Amino acid sequence: MKVEAAFLTLALGFISVNFAGFCFGALQVGFYRGKCGFADVEAIVAGVITAQFFRDPSTVAALLRLQFHDCFVNGCDGSILVDGSNSEKTAIPNLSVRGYDIIDQAKAAVENACPSVVSCADLIAIATRDVVFLSGGGRYDVQTGRRDGLISEAKNVSLPGPAISVPEAIAAFSDKGLTATEMVLLLGAHSVGIAHCSFIKDRLFNFENTGRPDPSMDPFLENILRSRCPPFAKVDNSVNLDQNSFSPFTISNTYYQTVMLHKGILQIDQDLGTDPLTMPVVKNLANAFDFPARFGAAMVKLGAIGVLTGTQGEVRRSCRATNR
Structure with missing residues (x-):
């Protein structure tokens, strides 16, 4: 960039x-x-x-x-x-x-x-x-x-894995005090970053042990990913989580737009756009102008999970070792 x-x-x-x-x-x-x-x-x-x-x-x-x-x-x-x-x-x-x-x-x-x-x-x-x-x-x-x-x-x-179901993901985030909407907002971080082929090969070649690709994936994207992630590759290649090639390093709502087009890369990404528990939120965010503000608010909430303050914990001299 x-x-x-x-x-x-x-x-x-x-x-x-x-x-x-x-x-x-x-x-x-x-x-x-x-x-x-x-x-x-x-x-x-x-x-x-x-x-x-x-x-x-x-x-x-x-x-x-x-x-x-x-x-x-x-x-x-x-x-x-x-x-x-x-x-x-x-x-x-x-x-x-x-x-x-x-x-x-x-x-x-x-x-x-x-x-x-x-x-x-x-x-x-x-x-x-x-x-x-x-x-x-x-x-x-x-x-x-x-x-x-x-x-x-x-x-x-x-930690919740990339193949976790939407209800399971909601429960995992709820355990940390985060709502389902905040979970969807935080997964907007997938508008940047990559996923390795090993995390998506099942979606491309043997979805849920059917011997076929995930039917929810856009066929054009499926062909691109199959080329990038061949079944017996010796190297674990990577693909962009956000398939908008113009913004691979930009935090934006294009992630939700690609999910609505069935171009989510990870299982959880695509399921957000089809599960009735989260689909309305994804649809809203795909067309929202206030995503940056809402993402920021969710990040503040994330940053407050289980914090130590006052006389708790310590201030480390080196981040790689406790002072003890």
């Missing part, structure tokens, strides 16, 4: 969601104001993230996935960042997660300004907000004040 196109996306996609004075629990907008001398913590992080995004626009998908995988296990406590032989990042669903180095860069920058003040959990939330904005998804006010968790164990990792 060319820099010129990215700036155009910024100009067209700027929608601000103002959450000033609104907080979940002890989280608040501007928590670090005045806690780092004259330094602006969020501006420091924004400088790191902006430089990284223009080097690699796929950073948006990486950080969105990183935040989701962190928050869905023990809450948004930065525990996915911890190194160790049995830490969360060693669990199978997390082996392909990336973005740890970006959070390391942000941590180094804020530690240089004010040591042991800014939590790694907050850095994930701030960095993800910044990269969503850079990718055209609108800017929302991120709430801060999280503390870092002390526990990171692979055995605690349980």
Whole structure:
């Protein structure tokens, strides 16, 4: 993606969601104001993230996935960042997660300004907000004040998979305090990123053990994907989750438009557009002008799951290790 196109996306996609004075629990907008001398913590992080995004626009998908995988296990406590032989990042669903180095860069920058003040959990939330904005998804006010968790164990990792049914997905998100509509909004993150062929081969060649492709998939897309993902390939190729070739790094409602055209890549993507529990929401979002604002609100809700605040947890000196 060319820099010129990215700036155009910024100009067209700027929608601000103002959450000033609104907080979940002890989280608040501007928590670090005045806690780092004259330094602006969020501006420091924004400088790191902006430089990284223009080097690699796929950073948006990486950080969105990183935040989701962190928050869905023990809450948004930065525990996915911890190194160790049995830490969360060693669990199978997390082996392909990336973005740890970006959070390391942000941590180094804020530690240089004010040591042991800014939590790694907050850095994930701030960095993800910044990269969503850079990718055209609108800017929302991120709430801060999280503390870092002390526990990171692979055995605690349980995440909804790409073949999960809509009712199961609704239940999984409900367990985290998120509504069905918020779930559909958050899956709008699939407007960026990729899926490996191994996750969709059953849809292409042996859907539900029928020996045939998934009948709900657009036939033209099916032929393209079969070529990209042959049945006995030695390399696990990847495909864009959003089949709008003009916006592979842009957070937008084109994801819902492609789902309504039966061009959803993952099983859960396509099922959102056909299941009566979610189809009305998908239809609405496919034609909505306020998707960036609604996506931002859902991200704020995601970022409030199971947070540690006050005297709970710690502020890590290094995001890769607890202070103990």
